[in-house]
Amino acid sequence: MPTIAEKILKGKAGEIVECEVDYIMVNDITGVPAFEVFEELGLESKREIKKEKVVVVQDHYVPNKDVDSAEQAKALRNYARKYEIEHYYEIGKDGSGICHQVMIEEGFAAPGRLIIGADSHTCSYGALGAFSTGVGSTEAAAAMATGRLWFKVPATQKFVINGELRKYVMGKDIILHIIGDISVSGSLYKSQEFYGAVIEKLSLSDRITISNMAVEAGAKAGIIPPDEKVFDFLRGRVRGEYKPVYADTEGEYEEVLEYDASEIVPTVAKPFSPDNTVPASELDVPIDQAYLGSCTNGRIEDLRVAAEILKGKKVNQEVRMIVVPASKKVFEQALEEGLIKIFLEADAFVCGPTCGACLGGHMGVLASGERCISTTNRNFIGRMGHKDSEVYLANPAVVAASAIEGRITDPMELQ
Amino acid sequence: MRIWKFGHNVDTDQIIPAEYLTTGNAKKLAAHAFAKVRPEFSEEVKEGDIIVAGENFGCGSSREHAPRALLGAGIRCVIARSFARIFFRNSINIGLHLIEADVFDRIEEEDEIEISFEVGMIRNNTKKEEYKFKPLPEFMQKLLDSGGLIPYIKEQKWELNK
Numbered sequence: 001m002p003t004i005a006e007k008i009l010k011g012k013a014g015e016i017v018e019c020e021v022d023y024i025m026v027n028d029i030t031g032v033p034a035f036e037v038f039e040e041l042g043l044e045s046k047r048e049i050k051k052e053k054v055v056v057v058q059d060h061y062v063p064n065k066d067v068d069s070a071e072q073a074k075a076l077r078n079y080a081r082k083y084e085i086e087h088y089y090e091i092g093k094d095g096s097g098i099c100h101q102v103m104i105e106e107g108f109a110a111p112g113r114l115i116i117g118a119d120s121h122t123c124s125y126g127a128l129g130a131f132s133t134g135v136g137s138t139e140a141a142a143a144m145a146t147g148r149l150w151f152k153v154p155a156t157q158k159f160v161i162n163g164e165l166r167k168y169v170m171g172k173d174i175i176l177h178i179i180g181d182i183s184v185s186g187s188l189y190k191s192q193e194f195y196g197a198v199i200e201k202l203s204l205s206d207r208i209t210i211s212n213m214a215v216e217a218g219a220k221a222g223i224i225p226p227d228e229k230v231f232d233f234l235r236g237r238v239r240g241e242y243k244p245v246y247a248d249t250e251g252e253y254e255e256v257l258e259y260d261a262s263e264i265v266p267t268v269a270k271p272f273s274p275d276n277t278v279p280a281s282e283l284d285v286p287i288d289q290a291y292l293g294s295c296t297n298g299r300i301e302d303l304r305v306a307a308e309i310l311k312g313k314k315v316n317q318e319v320r321m322i323v324v325p326a327s328k329k330v331f332e333q334a335l336e337e338g339l340i341k342i343f344l345e346a347d348a349f350v351c352g353p354t355c356g357a358c359l360g361g362h363m364g365v366l367a368s369g370e371r372c373i374s375t376t377n378r379n380f381i382g383r384m385g386h387k388d389s390e391v392y393l394a395n396p397a398v399v400a401a402s403a404i405e406g407r408i409t410d411p412m413e414l415q
Numbered sequence: 416m417r418i419w420k421f422g423h424n425v426d427t428d429q430i431i432p433a434e435y436l437t438t439g440n441a442k443k444l445a446a447h448a449f450a451k452v453r454p455e456f457s458e459e460v461k462e463g464d465i466i467v468a469g470e471n472f473g474c475g476s477s478r479e480h481a482p483r484a485l486l487g488a489g490i491r492c493v494i495a496r497s498f499a500r501i502f503f504r505n506s507i508n509i510g511l512h513l514i515e516a517d518v519f520d521r522i523e524e525e526d527e528i529e530i531s532f533e534v535g536m537i538r539n540n541t542k543k544e545e546y547k548f549k550p551l552p553e554f555m556q557k558l559l560d561s562g563g564l565i566p567y568i569k570e571q572k573w574e575l576n577k
Contacts, residue, residue: 119477215501
């Protein structure tokens, strides 16, 4: 009996299928090569691009970090104009932000949809019951021309998380715990589905963090069956109709992995791999920077958790803290709730939405020997800057507590 | 022909660090391939060289710049125990040959090897050994034979403008 992935891709695990995609997202890094490849197909006339499916977001190196990135953003802007792309998101404008937050907030992501994006964290929309996955620029170009793409239907692993979550344990800890268990290749070529009482209780924001990092285990998608929380979120926001898709009760899973949430603690992934996980409480590591943001953990719920810990406190004298809301909407909401004031009063640096330092772009690049505790998704060699810098991945509560203490800290220690 | 050996979980940030992602040009990207972890690579790599690696080669970002950088550097093919899926698709779609084979413990940098894609065989002339590998599924082989996804679409008129 079919899994969610098999139903959306309309095939059996292992088959190669060709499917109509609902949306194709590209950003300033992957978009320009995609349009260049599209033009190689020789279909330049405006009518020949499936423009209603194309979403273009400037987010990685904007505001431009140097002349080369400015040229790249300009080239993308020009392509968007040339092909009259209506779903175009420019910094500062309404709806803008980090591409995956935009896809979710602006109602592109919805249950049952098949969405591709030229960015690996496109798998984030699995939290809304979509089959969404990262592709390259050439594939994005092919889909812009044809509206379709080939897929190998993945086998599915079922993850069941039951029990009670402890205080300060978030979606980030669940997914880091799982990746620590199965390794960064534990879901290679596979789709993940998440079930259990803990997932049902989890906020949509925490679910997005889980789906977002499915790719860090090598997965093609990380899907959570959609429920009322998703439908409520989409009301008045979603574009067009959507139809939720669920696995059959006897879904054919390659593997079922069960976890007891009460055993999951605030978790940190040490350099240089997301599966190099340890409990935050076991680390005594001084830090130079604390980074709160990204498509993984830059939502209002993440900012609230960090602000609650930082309220009335100061970031350690030896630490720079950087706060990057994931979108303009998140920024506005954080302003309204007084969170930005809390961050500023705690001596954090707050900037507008951008992928920023997550991938070593700008807004917090690390020097040699520096260490950063970060709510982002990757801690590879040189990911946030110099090859001899280090990134420790954690949830927003751990990042806030560590910023105060100047060393990696389990927030329970501040109680 | 030289073999460049890498370990397990070689990520796309190692293959092409993010700060160089301001161009999609394969030759320009090749100048920075493995810049942080193996700076001599871009200087010394020659047309026809081969990469041998362990599990999960190309994990991380979806940047097609990674296989493009390797193509631009003249890499003829990558042999690994397994590949990350987006890297795998990107490589096939742009015409970079990949071989999934468990030879990580058998092939060293100083070895002399020959590859026969038709038969699915790697011959290690130094060790006098042969290793079989499974050819790609037919559809993917067709893509590669066409030179990648774009030439394939042009050849097949693949659902264009339907």
